[in-house]
Amino acid sequence: MANLIPQDTFFQDLFDFRRDFDQIFNRIVLAKPMLGEQFIPNKMFDFLPSMESYLDKDAKKFVCRVSLPGIDPKDVEIHTKDNVLTIKGERKLVRTSKEVMDDEIMYGKFERTLTLPEGVVADKLTAEYHNGMLEISAPVAAAAMPRKVEIKVVPISKQIAA
Secondary structure, three states: OOOOOOOOHHHHHHHHHHHHHHHHHHHHHHOOOOOOEOOOOHHHOOOOOOEEEEEEOOOOEEEEEEEOOOOOHHHEEEEEEOOEEEEEEEEOOOOOOOOOOOOOOOOEEEEEEEEOOOOEOHHHOEEEEEOOEEEEEEEEOHHHOOOOOOOOOOOHHHHHHO
16 A cells, blocks of 8 residues: 555656646746746736737837736836836726626736847837727837848759869
């Protein structure tokens, strides 16, 4: 009775899977996220709103969209310093009744930081708030935009000579 777990490889694989999953989860939580976003522990802020950022090649501008439904634009601050964009604010509780049936909306302070891509003109940032979406944009220098490099095919006669 010392060993209650059967010595089958199936059970060992399950334990290995759990250990591997825990390690992956810990790496995600403890490591810095990709795409230049700085990690902010959840305990510092009440919630983190969803965010997307991209370079619009056609319009030659940087766009950052933040989902802020139910947040008054007056309660949001946008700052830039040393090529880092910071968006912070607060979703205030407006509920008057103390009897709550469901409580899934997060209230409180938030802060998101994002390193701006190279070439973004931070001095010309603009922000618009429409239907709960905050859209921040700035022009990008043409030299910083990705460009396509054409691949030239070397004739076979030159390949043989080499």
